[in-house]
Amino acid sequence: MQQRSQTGALLTGLRCLPDFAFRAWVLVSAGLVLLYIFGPLTHALLAPEWSVFLETLKDREVLRSIGLSLYTSAMAACIALVFGTPLAYVLARKQFYGKKLVESIIDLPIMIPHPVVGIVLLSVAGRNHPFGELLQSVGITLMGTVTGIVAVLVFVGMPFFVNTVKAGIEGVPERYENVSRSLGADRRATFFRILLPLTWRYLLVGMIMCMARALSEFGAIVIVAYHPMVAPVLMYERFTAYGLTYSQPVAVLLILVSLVFFLFLRVVSQPDRRQR
Amino acid sequence: MGPTGSGKTLLLESLAGLVRPDSGTVVVDGRSITALPPEKRSMGLVYQDHALFPNLSVFDNIVYGQRYHGIDRHEGKRYAVELMDMLDISALADRYPENLSGGEKQRTALARALACKPAIVLLDEPLSSLDPQFREGLRRNLKRLHEATEAIFFMVTHDFVDALSLADRAAVIREGKIEQIGDTADIFHRPVTTFIADFVGMKNIFPATPDNGLRELTHAAVRHRGVPFDGSGHIALRPEDISLAPDNTHPHTMAGLPGTVRTIVREGFTWLAVVACSGVEIVARIDQRSLLNGVIQEGRTVYVGLDPENMHYIPKLPG
Numbered sequence: 001m002q003q004r005s006q007t008g009a010l011l012t013g014l015r016c017l018p019d020f021a022f023r024a025w026v027l028v029s030a031g032l033v034l035l036y037i038f039g040p041l042t043h044a045l046l047a048p049e050w051s052v053f054l055e056t057l058k059d060r061e062v063l064r065s066i067g068l069s070l071y072t073s074a075m076a077a078c079i080a081l082v083f084g085t086p087l088a089y090v091l092a093r094k095q096f097y098g099k100k101l102v103e104s105i106i107d108l109p110i111m112i113p114h115p116v117v118g119i120v121l122l123s124v125a126g127r128n129h130p131f132g133e134l135l136q137s138v139g140i141t142l143m144g145t146v147t148g149i150v151a152v153l154v155f156v157g158m159p160f161f162v163n164t165v166k167a168g169i170e171g172v173p174e175r176y177e178n179v180s181r182s183l184g185a186d187r188r189a190t191f192f193r194i195l196l197p198l199t200w201r202y203l204l205v206g207m208i209m210c211m212a213r214a215l216s217e218f219g220a221i222v223i224v225a226y227h228p229m230v231a232p233v234l235m236y237e238r239f240t241a242y243g244l245t246y247s248q249p250v251a252v253l254l255i256l257v258s259l260v261f262f263l264f265l266r267v268v269s270q271p272d273r274r275q276r
Numbered sequence: 277m278g279p280t281g282s283g284k285t286l287l288l289e290s291l292a293g294l295v296r297p298d299s300g301t302v303v304v305d306g307r308s309i310t311a312l313p314p315e316k317r318s319m320g321l322v323y324q325d326h327a328l329f330p331n332l333s334v335f336d337n338i339v340y341g342q343r344y345h346g347i348d349r350h351e352g353k354r355y356a357v358e359l360m361d362m363l364d365i366s367a368l369a370d371r372y373p374e375n376l377s378g379g380e381k382q383r384t385a386l387a388r389a390l391a392c393k394p395a396i397v398l399l400d401e402p403l404s405s406l407d408p409q410f411r412e413g414l415r416r417n418l419k420r421l422h423e424a425t426e427a428i429f430f431m432v433t434h435d436f437v438d439a440l441s442l443a444d445r446a447a448v449i450r451e452g453k454i455e456q457i458g459d460t461a462d463i464f465h466r467p468v469t470t471f472i473a474d475f476v477g478m479k480n481i482f483p484a485t486p487d488n489g490l491r492e493l494t495h496a497a498v499r500h501r502g503v504p505f506d507g508s509g510h511i512a513l514r515p516e517d518i519s520l521a522p523d524n525t526h527p528h529t530m531a532g533l534p535g536t537v538r539t540i541v542r543e544g545f546t547w548l549a550v551v552a553c554s555g556v557e558i559v560a561r562i563d564q565r566s567l568l569n570g571v572i573q574e575g576r577t578v579y580v581g582l583d584p585e586n587m588h589y590i591p592k593l594p595g
Contacts, residue, residue, distance in 0.1 A: 182320065194331070
C-alpha cells in the first residue's frame with residue numbers, strides 16, 4: 001500500500017510539471033541521445049588523415065575483410081529468411097502451451113555474452129560432442145572457417161529477424177488467410193498469394209536487422225574464427241598493433257559502406273504513400 | 277439470428293472449417309465434413325468487415341478462388357463480369373479495396389464468394405455495417421442473387437427484419453444454444469420463449485397469471501393455442517396488433533379495455549404509446565394521424581382493443 005502511494009505521489013508531482021517544462025525535457029533528452037550517438041560517430045568519420053584514409057582504401061586486406069563481413073552477414077540474413085520465416089509465422093498465428101518459453105528462448109542469443117556464444121558453438125561442433133562428430137564426418141568444421149563465422153552470425157542475428165517478422169505478420173489480419181482458405185486456396189497458396197505480398201517488406205526489414213547485428217559482431221567471431229578476418233576483427237588487430245591512426249580508417253570505411261547499404265534497403269522497403 | 281455475443285460468428289467459422297469444434301460433427305447433405313479443411317468444403321464466406329485482399333484489385337479479388345473450383349479462366353471471367361453487373365460494381369473492376377466505399381466493398385465480397393459457384397454461401401451480418409439507406413438495396417441484391425444462383429445462403433444476423441425479408445427458415449441462437457428452429461413465419465408468430473418473443477418484436481410480454489385484468493383474454497389466448505393452462509407461462513403481443521381508440525369502437529373480434537395513456541415515445545417513423553390498462557402496461561403502435569388529430573394524448577383515456585388470436589401464449593418450458 002505504501003509503495004503505491006509513493007508512486008502515486010511521484011506521478012502526481014510529475015503531472016504538475018508545467019507544460020513547457022515537459023516539452024523542454026522532451027527536447028533536451030532527444031537532443032542528448034542524438035548527440036551521444038552522432039558525436040562519436042562524426043568524430044570517427046572526420047578523424048583520419050586524408051592520406052592515411054586513401055591508403056586504407058587501397059589496402060587489399062582491408063577490402064577483403066570488409067567484403068567478408070558483408071558476405072557472411074548477408075549469408076546469415078538469407079539463412080534467417082529461409083528458416084526463420086516459418087517460425088515467425090507460427091509464433092504470430094498459433095497459440096500453444098509454452099509459447100512464452102519459446103519466445104524467451106529465441107531472445108536468449110541477445111542476452112548471452114558474445115564470447116560465450118562462440119565457446120558454446122565451438123563445443124557443440126567440436127570433436128568431443130556427438131553432433132560435432134556428425135558434422136566433421138561430412139567435412140564441416142567451424143573453427144577458423146567462414147562456415148563458423150556464418151554459424152555464429154545466424155545464432156546472434158536470428159532473434160532480430162524472427163521478432164521483426166513476427167510483429168509484421170501479427171499486423172496482417174488473420175481474416176485474410178481465413179477468407180483465402182474458404183475460397184479454396186490451401187495453406188501454401190494462401191502464403192504465396194496473400195501473406196507474402198502483404199509482408200515482404202517486413203521480411204526485408206527483418207533481414208536488415210539481422211544483417212546489422214551480424215556486421216557488428218566481434219566477441220563470438222574472435223573465439224570461433226579469428227581468421228579469416230572480418231572487418232571488426234581486423235580493426236581490433238590494427239588497433240592493438242598500430243594504434244588508432246591505422247584502425248580508424250577501417251572503421252570509417254565500414255561505417256560508410258554500412259550506411260549506404262542500409263539506407264538503400266530502407267528506401268526499398270518503405271511503402272509509397274499510396275499503398276500505406 | 278441472435279444478439280451480439282451469442283456465438284453466431286463462431287458457428288459460421290465452425291461450418292467453414294476455420295475453427296475446430298471441441299465435439300460434435302458438421303454434416304452437409306448427409307455427409308460428415310468435420311474433418312475436411314476449409315479449402316475443401318466448397319463454402320464461400322463473406323465476413324462482416326469484407327476482408328478484401330488489399331494487394332489485389334476488385335476483379336482479381338473476385339476471381340481469386342475460381343481456379344480451385346475447376347472453373348477455367350475464360351468461363352470464370354465471364355461469370356465474374358456477370359456477377360459484377362448484377363451487383364452494379366462493373367465500373368470498379370480495376371480499383372483497389374482501399375478506394376471503395378463500405379457498400380462497394382460489401383458487394384465485392386459477395387461477388388468474390390459467389391464467383392466460385394459454391395454450394396453454400398455463409399454470410400456474417402452482411403447488412404449490419406451498412407448505412408440504413410443501403411440496407412434495403414443490399415437486401416434486394418441478396419434476394420436476387422439467391423434466386424439467380426443455386427447456392428444455399430446461410431446468414432447470421434442480430435436483426436430479425438433481415439430474417440423476415442430474406443429467409444424461409446431460421447433459428448434463434450442465444451448464449452451458444454439454439455432456442456428455436458423453424459420456418460421464419462413460425463418463429464415470428466409463435467416464438468417458444470419470452471426471449472425470442474422479445475427478439476422478434478413482441479414488446480408486450482407479461483406473465484399469464486389468471487388474476488390479472490386480462491383474464492378473459494388470457495384464457496381465450498390459451499384456448500386459441502390449444503394447450504392446457506396451469507397458470508404459468510407468458511402472453512406475448514405485438515404493438516402492431518393493438519388498436520387504440522378514444523371510445524369503445526373496436527372490431528367485434530376485439531375486446532376493449534379502458535386505460536390511460538402514460539407516455540408517447542417516438543420510434544423511427546412511428547410512435548409507441550404506453551398505456552396503463554388493467555394493471556399492466558401495454559405498448560401499442562400508433563400512426564401519425566392518430567397522434568396529429570389529438571385522439572391519443574398523454575393522460576387521456578383510451579380504449580385498448582385486443583384480439584386473443586394475436587395474443588400468443590408461451591407455455592413455461594420444462595426444466
